[in-house]
Amino acid sequence: MTQRTSLTNSDVVDLTQWRRELHRHPELSGEEKETAARVETMLQATQPDRIVTGLGGHGVAALYNGAAPGPRLLLRCELDGLPIRETSTHDHRSQDPGKGHLCGHDGHMTIIAAMARLLGRRRPTRGSVVLMFQPAEENGAGAAAVVADPEFADLTPDYAFAIHNWPGVPLGHVALASGPVMCASRGMRIRLAGRTAHASQPENGLSPMTALSSLMPALAALGQGRCGTDPDYALATICHARLGDPAFGVAPGEADLYVTLRALTEARMVRLIEDAETLAATAARNGGLGLEIGYDDVFVTCDNTPGAVAVASKALDRIGIPYDQGPFPLPGSEDFGRFGGDCELAMLLLGSGVDSPALHNPDFDFPDDLIPVGARIFSAIVDDLTS
Template sequence: MPQTDHDLAPGFPGNADIVALTDWRHELHRHPELSGQEAATAQRVTDMLAPTNPDRVLTGLGGHGVAAVYEGTEDGPAILLRCELDALPIEELGDRPYRSEVPGKGHLCGHDGHMAILAGVARWLAANRPLRGRVILLFQPAEEDGSGAARVIADPRFADIKPDYALSLHNMPGLPLGHAALETGPMACASRGMRITLTGRTAHASQPETGVSPVAAMSRLMPLLTGLGRGGAPADPDFSLATVTHARIGEPAFGVAPGQAELWVTLRTQSDAKMAALVAQAEAAVVEAAAADGLTHSVDYHDVFRDCVNDAEAVELMAAALRAENIPLEPGRLPMRASEDFGRFGDHAKSAMMLLGSGTGCAALHNPDYDFPDSLIAVGARIFVQCLRQRLY
């Protein structure tokens, strides 16, 4: 019978582990890199993994991804544990001694802490090789722009490490420190960035009637698009949200009436199916607004995130680990409005992601003063170790 009792990893992590993992997290925090630019971070990960003697290390996976593989001696399932490498284009505020040393960039979503958690699992695996199956520790690139998981999966080498289970966690401010949120079904919303360009013809500012201005169309489109969202709770299958994030009209000149405008809108729904309907509505609104004012238009999409749906068997695997660690579950927290490209692994494995509370007094994710709580490193590592023990030991 699988064993899941609390003492299967006695003394882990020890004081020396905690000090080393915390120091390493702070080193990552000082040197953030943006999506697709994580070369130095990936090298730090590779250097960290070396003393744990994985059977294989894949580098450059889907970009700068790193995957460490620990093989058992008997047949069994493959379990992938995933964290993220990338940081955000946000200037960090605060005076902590390990504050970001890179202007305009910061680990303000906690990916440095998630990496430290998997580093803790790697240290445990060095002394506790799986008896069966395999463990894959994936340090994934480019989560923040939604491209990383797709690129990892598209890498031909992914087929060699294709997992049976894919598990992940994300810290969550507002959730009590060390508590968890985990449910079967929708976990995170689908979203995408819609960039709209409207093109007319410039004119002298004294004779705007001789040009074709996008101003009126833009003024109609912004409330119209935001009005497409139903709002409400993400648990409602019909939840949708359209958020204007950027707008530009013309050039910064007083003598020129504008001939072009650009509008950025983030579309968000609980499911991929509802996203298709929201996209159709938004595109129809753009077509109508442009045609009414004699403008041409174009639409393209960026930061495309699939919906993230938790598999029931994978959820139970993580739930058993939470019970073994006496970690309280907070009901009614899922799905979250935010998006996660981890959902793509659900096409290839039984997958589940949980939220791990970083405290009710913690600054929100993506805030300039956010910082990952170091106390969660040990908690997260033990949760993942308990997941591995259930299937591979």
């Protein structure tokens, strides 16, 4: 098998500088206009067969075709940063107060940028490769919007792969497993509507206090088991509660409650939603209150398929990168599972070090040493499927 040309030392220097420039200028979910422009400029230099912009918002994809028919691979990364103030002191720290690339999406983009260089120098022998720079991963909206975009129909893959860096896993090691690897989750918004009254005459109003105070422990009690040990794992986390307005002269007439629902499988999520909505409806009815329910940040479960895991395992064995199941399955969520559909799909965790700050910590920074490692992994997968 012909090995795809490796990155040069000059490539690694250029890519490291590019990653750090992305790090300086993070953009939040749905706002990635300038990041997408940087990506498009970078891709144009590699002369892909096609560039698609505006996918599902600010998404960008590049297509590299082989000379013969074969499978289509999609390699995916994320464009967005987080609404967190970075506290690092390095020279490439965020220049946008209150925003930061504190999940490593800048590094993931750079690994895919490395693949653009390699594919620009040598196309697949057969089939094709799509490099997908996806918007709005952090709020769960991006992958769904990309897949629903009519432009995506011509890019639908047979295989989809993603790499996410992972603190706690040894630097450069990989975690890989079949089956559910990340949970489905969604943010449930509950509004209880009553009637305000003067604080001296609360009997003239209709307070949601009792309903709110009973709902919080009841919802939390819906949780079950631990992720990784209980296949029926579920979790309901109370994240925010508001009762009326901050005033002493008014008895409250409305309340808001935010709860994050989480489950290892889609079937378990359906049951969890039904149970949570029943509790909310019962509390509202018992209190004579109006009820509104809405959902945000909806993530489906991310399931690695055996076929894609077998391909990735073979590639890792061939290039000598150690791997095991690692921390899978994880209680966190990732919208990469939306690309599954009828294709083979696998997410790999690439260790960013046992002593690395955790993801979403204000001092997290993607390790630049992972750029060539991630590119080697993706390159080996592409070679195995398209040579």
